[in-house]
Structure formats: C-alpha cells, structure tokens
Amino acid sequence: MADKVNVSLRNQSFYIDYSRGYENSRDMQHYHLHQDYEIFYLLEGEKIFLIDGEKYVAKKDTMMLINKNILHKTIVNDHNYQRIVLNFRDCFLLEADQILLSTLFNNGPHLLSVKNPTIFQTILEKMLEEYFLDHSHSDRYLQLLLSQLLMECERLIRSQTSIEHATANRHQHALINDMITYINERFHQDITLSILADTFFLHEQSISKLFKQSIGCSFTEYLNAVRITEAKRLLTETKMKINQITRKVGYTNHVHFWRIFKKFTGMSPNNYRQQETTKCKRFTNKA
Structure with missing residues (x-):
C-alpha cells in the first residue's frame, strides 16, 4: 500500500524532459499518478520502477510504457543514469494514432528492450529540440514526431515479448x-x-x-x-x-x-x- 500518493493535475497535453545524474534526479519519492500516458526511455544506467505493487528493473536502452492513472514511482539504482521521459494526453494525438493506444498501454505496463536505439533516440532528441526551442509550428511537428514514435513502439511490441508484462483487465x-x-x-x-x-x-x-x-x-x-x-x-x-x-x-x-x-x-x-x-x-x- 502506498503511504503517500501525489496526484498530478498538470494542464499540459504534451511534456518531455531529459535528465542525467543523481544531482539532477527528479525521481518520485512517493507514489505518483497522472492523467497522461508516459513513455520513459533509459539512455544510460539503471532504474527501478514500482508500478501497482510490482517491481521492474530498467537498464540501458530499455523503454517503459505506462498507462494514465496508474500508481507508480521510480528509484535510482545507478547514479550515472540518463533518461528521457515524455507524457501526453489523448487530445494531443492525431486521430489516426488513437488506435495504437490499446496495443501500447491497455495491457501494460510494458518494459521493452530497444534493439535499434538510434531510431528512438533520434525521434526523442528531435522532440526535445522542438519542445524547448519553440520553433514555428512546433506543436504540429511534435504531433507528427509522437505519431512516428508510437508506430515504432507498436512495431517493437509486436516483434518481441515484453520483458516484463503485467496483465490488466x-x-x-x-x-x-x-x-x-x-x-x-x-x-x-x-x-x-x-x-x-x-x-x-x-x-x-x-x-x-x-x-x-x-x-x-x-x-x-x-x-x-x-x-x-x-x-x-x-x-x-x-x-x-x-x-x-x-x-x-x-x-x-x-x-x-x-x-x-x-x-x-x-x-x-x-x-x-x-x-x-x-x-x-x-x-x-x-x-
């Protein structure tokens, strides 16, 4: 049972963040849930996820997909970690991408091993650039990049068995x-x-x-x-x-x-x- 629960009521429909090293750790000390879908990509190091009472260990070039309104927290298991985390809501998705949500999030969480890191890292790095530099038409471009990322995630799930998979009704x-x-x-x-x-x-x-x-x-x-x-x-x-x-x-x-x-x-x-x-x-x- 979670002794404390933090609930995020953030208004943003899309959010992405990069962090590295223990000194910049933004790990959640208490269990946390929010109304966003979450994709967590570990570039370096190791992290522990505690999700709905289950423990998952993420290592370099693994990706965690977490559905909205799921109780979770992370613990640093390696102080030299690097990670990218993004959150988004249904309203930010292109209509054609809504169908992907069921495969990616409904039967999760999914902890996936990324066999071709360059593909995913290139998309995520471009997302960070568009999000923080605020170029013209950034929102539209971010939607397209998110669409590409979700399709790559869907292919990854279909090509392998989730490292750790918690079934959900x-x-x-x-x-x-x-x-x-x-x-x-x-x-x-x-x-x-x-x-x-x-x-x-x-x-x-x-x-x-x-x-x-x-x-x-x-x-x-x-x-x-x-x-x-x-x-x-x-x-x-x-x-x-x-x-x-x-x-x-x-x-x-x-x-x-x-x-x-x-x-x-x-x-x-x-x-x-x-x-x-x-x-x-x-x-x-x-x-």
Missing part, C-alpha cells in the same frame, strides 16, 4: 479511469464511497477492491491525495485563508483537514505556505 481499467475522472472533477464536493457506488451502479466493496487492485490505494486515500494536491497549490499560488482553502478543496472540518495535510506533507498548512514563500523569495533574489 481492459474493462476494469476503463472503469477505474471513469471513477478517477469523476473524483478529479468533483473532489471539492461531498464525495463518499456510497455516492460513488450509486453513480457507477456497483457495491461499495467492489469499488474498494477495484481501487486497491488498480492503483494500489483506497478510495479515501486517492480522494485525500487529490484534495491535498489542490490545497498545496492554493497555499502557494493564492493568499486565501486556510479555512477558505479547507472548504474549497472539499473538507468541512478544519481540524480534519490539518491532520490529513500534515500526514501527506509532514507539516501544517501554515508551515507549508511559509516554506514555499521562502523558496519563492530565494528564487526571486537569485534572479
């Missing part, structure tokens, strides 16, 4: 996706397991089991993770009073909110805001 994954979307859109309201059961015509026990099996945490843990993620954003980006934030993110009891917030962050909302404000001032002074 397609209907079950579609159902948990719908529930997660429902929660993400209504977390500020009074959402209970009973309400979710009535909405999706399921027994509460079935939903609890589905959450545990699919994302590794309970319904309540996930709901709290979404709410606390939004609370952290409001504490950092607004001057709203804490009791206002408490209600804004869906809590009716101020003391309960403080207890949950401290459980997730290790500090009170006041201390968190003070810490983030100090960081911001330091950054501004350096700039």
Whole structure:
C-alpha cells in the first residue's frame, strides 16, 4: 500500500524532459499518478520502477510504457543514469494514432528492450529540440514526431515479448479511469464511497477492491491525495485563508483537514505556505 500518493493535475497535453545524474534526479519519492500516458526511455544506467505493487528493473536502452492513472514511482539504482521521459494526453494525438493506444498501454505496463536505439533516440532528441526551442509550428511537428514514435513502439511490441508484462483487465481499467475522472472533477464536493457506488451502479466493496487492485490505494486515500494536491497549490499560488482553502478543496472540518495535510506533507498548512514563500523569495533574489 502506498503511504503517500501525489496526484498530478498538470494542464499540459504534451511534456518531455531529459535528465542525467543523481544531482539532477527528479525521481518520485512517493507514489505518483497522472492523467497522461508516459513513455520513459533509459539512455544510460539503471532504474527501478514500482508500478501497482510490482517491481521492474530498467537498464540501458530499455523503454517503459505506462498507462494514465496508474500508481507508480521510480528509484535510482545507478547514479550515472540518463533518461528521457515524455507524457501526453489523448487530445494531443492525431486521430489516426488513437488506435495504437490499446496495443501500447491497455495491457501494460510494458518494459521493452530497444534493439535499434538510434531510431528512438533520434525521434526523442528531435522532440526535445522542438519542445524547448519553440520553433514555428512546433506543436504540429511534435504531433507528427509522437505519431512516428508510437508506430515504432507498436512495431517493437509486436516483434518481441515484453520483458516484463503485467496483465490488466481492459474493462476494469476503463472503469477505474471513469471513477478517477469523476473524483478529479468533483473532489471539492461531498464525495463518499456510497455516492460513488450509486453513480457507477456497483457495491461499495467492489469499488474498494477495484481501487486497491488498480492503483494500489483506497478510495479515501486517492480522494485525500487529490484534495491535498489542490490545497498545496492554493497555499502557494493564492493568499486565501486556510479555512477558505479547507472548504474549497472539499473538507468541512478544519481540524480534519490539518491532520490529513500534515500526514501527506509532514507539516501544517501554515508551515507549508511559509516554506514555499521562502523558496519563492530565494528564487526571486537569485534572479
């Protein structure tokens, strides 16, 4: 069971990043999930993935494909690693590429051995250039590059057996996706397991089991993770009073909110805001 879950509500429909070495590590210390598909390419070194309670070891020239709304984290197993990670949403894909998603992500995660690294690295390097240099028509070009990358991934999957393959029930994954979307859109309201059961015509026990099996945490843990993620954003980006934030993110009891917030962050909302404000001032002074 994940003791802490970070939920990304990032608005970008496409994101790509390159990182190398332990000093620049952006590994997730806690379990994490997001509404994006993820492709992780390890150029050098070794990393450990923990996905839905399963362990996967990625080595040089291996690629991990992770579906959206899947609980996962990474651990550095070699401080000299280099990696490229990209995330994208359905809305960024060309319509013709939608059919590839089922093969690439529904029966995953897939950890694949890349036999011809040059093909994949060339595409990814061009993606990085287009993403960060912001040339004219970059979005369109990135869509075409993503299309090429997905087709190469599909060929790779068909040409080999996944190094490690966790089977997943397609209907079950579609159902948990719908529930997660429902929660993400209504977390500020009074959402209970009973309400979710009535909405999706399921027994509460079935939903609890589905959450545990699919994302590794309970319904309540996930709901709290979404709410606390939004609370952290409001504490950092607004001057709203804490009791206002408490209600804004869906809590009716101020003391309960403080207890949950401290459980997730290790500090009170006041201390968190003070810490983030100090960081911001330091950054501004350096700039």
